Amino acid sequence: MEDILDLYAEHYSLAREEEMTLHDYLRGCRDDAGMYASAAERMIAAVGEPELVDTSQDTRLGRIFHNRTIKRYRAFDDFYGMEDTIERIVGYFRYAAQGLEERKQILYLLGPVGGGKSSLAEKLKQLMEKEPIYVLKAGDQISPIFESPLGIFDKDRMGAVLAEKYGIAQHRLTGLMSPWAVKRLDEFEGDISKFSVVRLNPSKLRQICISKVEPGDENNQDISTLVGKVDIRKLEHFSQHDPDAYSYSGGLNRTTQGLMEFVEMFKAPIKVLHPMLTATQEGNYIGTESFGALPFQGVILAHSNEAEWQQFKNNKNNEAFIDRVCIVKVPYCLRMTEEAMIYSKLVENSELNEAPCAPETLNILSRFSVLTRLKPHENSNLYSKMRVYDGESLKDTDPKAKTVQEYRDAAGVDEGMDGVSTRFAFKVLSSTFNYDTEEVAADPVHLMYILEQMIKREQFPPEQESTYLEFIKEELAPRYAEFIGNEIQKAYLESYTEYGQNVFDRYISYADAWIEEQDYKDPDTGQLFNRQVLDAELSKIEKPAGISNPKDFRNEVVKFALRTRANTGSNPAWTSYEKLRDVIEKHMFSQVEDLLPVISFGTKKDSDTEGKHKEFVDRMQDHGYTERQVRRLVEWYMRVNKAG
Secondary structure, three states, X not given: OHHHHHHHHHHHHHHOOEEEEHHHHHHHHHHOHHHHOOHHHHHHHHHOOOEEEEHHHOHHHHHHHOOOEEEEOHHHOOOOOOHXXXXXXXXXXXXXXXXXXXXXXXXXXXXXXXXXXXXXXXXXXHHHOOOOEEEEEEOOEEOOOOOOHHHHOOHHHHHHHHHHHHOOOHHHOOOOOXXXXXXXXXXXXXXXXXXXXXEEOOEOOOOEOEEEEOOOOOOOOOOHHHHOEEOHHHOOOOOOOOHHHEEXXXXXXXXXXXXEEXXXXXXXXXXXXXXXXXXXXXXXXXXXXXXXXXXXOOEEEEEEOHHHHHHHHOOHHHHHHHOOEEEEEOOOOOOHHHHHHHHHHHHHOOHHHHXXXXXXXXXXXXXXXXXXXXXXXXXXXXXHHHHHHOOOOOOOOOOOOOOHHHHHHHHOOOOOOOOOOHHHHHHHHHHHHOOOOOOOOEOHHHHHHHHHHHHHHHOOOHHHHHHHHHHHHHHHHHHHHHHHXXXXXXXXHHOOHHHHHHHHHHHHXXXXXXXXXXXXXXXXXXXXXXXXXXXXXXXXXXXXXXXXXXXXXXXXXXXXXXXXXXXXOOOOOOOOOHHHHHHHHHHHOOOHHHOHHHHOOOOOOOHHHHHHHHHHHHXXXXXXXXXXXXXXXXXXXXXXHHHO
């Protein structure tokens, strides 16, 4: 307990303000440009250097990114499938830090609901807390708008001296003091040495350089939410136009050197947004009282969904505003692997992280979500398109599949801006985990059922609803039946190792004799098989697996077996050669009925079958299923196969 208390005290003391004289501050600027860095420069420092990923070294990423070298930022590690969006956001800050047009623009995240806009905004606010700021102080009063000490220097008269003596470039000087600083300067009779400088850590909790503004309704919201207003309690001591009678509580007041987040910006009346235009374009804005303009060198981050943006954009009166917005689109994730990682992260950060989740549950949900977000391609299957977007190569399985670029070009720039949200998917997942009254656990069968119910409850337009239900029925369920069939067979197989090994050894012996064009004598029965009989026996094993060129296959397998025997001195295990293992598995399970006595949960005819059944269930549990799930999935699989 003491450790955590000491750690907290240490952390708190690090965040405390540190005061210095104005002269010490200027001397510090000479050695450390970070002491007068802009908000965008501090953000770039907090984000850190990117990791360059050469995607040509990774087959999956190479297909997705056309073998380009992409940038990945550690700060955004858990934002999956958002590489392009994050690069654009970092690009905005990079260009703003270089003093380009972006520093005069509002960063505007545009995307569908539940697509990650708020999470990105939270991350940017978190990063803004990393680098300290330096603020003007007079006596025991810190500037109420957290302004930079450089604001008190006039560019024309002092710029050259500051550049020469302290290395502070002239364009860093705005020459604009707040009305509060002007009043202090007058009180000090122009003696700027009476000012001091304080080093502060931006803080979301204390509203230091980080602020969040939300739109009110048409009737009660005015610009004071951005620019502050008179504090009526101070009017008995000061006149209404005195800077000390003002409450600097607006979003722009708090973020002069920081980051202001404007949530659902275009829900606010246009008159409320006007102060932001002058703040970004001219670096200052007017308060509600008649004193001088207030400086602003911060960043404004806004976000809303597409419907609000379109409505705002289509109004010709808003043209000046539209021109000053830097749009970064935040679409839904369109890669099923990364979408599943998002769900995994959400589960890990909840009480469900200990609850059993059967294999493929998150994958099936991610496939459904991505399918709803993709735009159909007229000459290609949507499921294939999803797999190509995920970096799979389909040239052997679907010759009609296009490249990632062809799909993107045909879909246009708005792909990923509609479909079901990650929030919807997580609600489905929550219901799935809590569906069974006996245990908190999730499996694909329950997931598909819940998904169906929730689609019907959401009351999507009829055509959309039937498309979504079709995804489950036509794409997800049949593929899951195949997957769980393989899982069941694997677990069953492992309890049939001896049988598999016998088939393997027999196949090698037959194939070897067939290649050598010799008759084969069965060591147990003494029966003699000629080449024709051997071919028929080998074909029985090969046929269910669809081996198209038996001669080559037999040669390949025998060569492998002989080489293994020569190298190890022992017979290879039947599972050791992937291709032959597949053939034997298919041969063993050409009939689902073969499995039924062992995998079904009814009464067993003898203790041997009972033992094998228990072994099968144990193996399924080792693969990540609970006993209840094994029963349910086996019953579902048997039902689907009968229906088929």
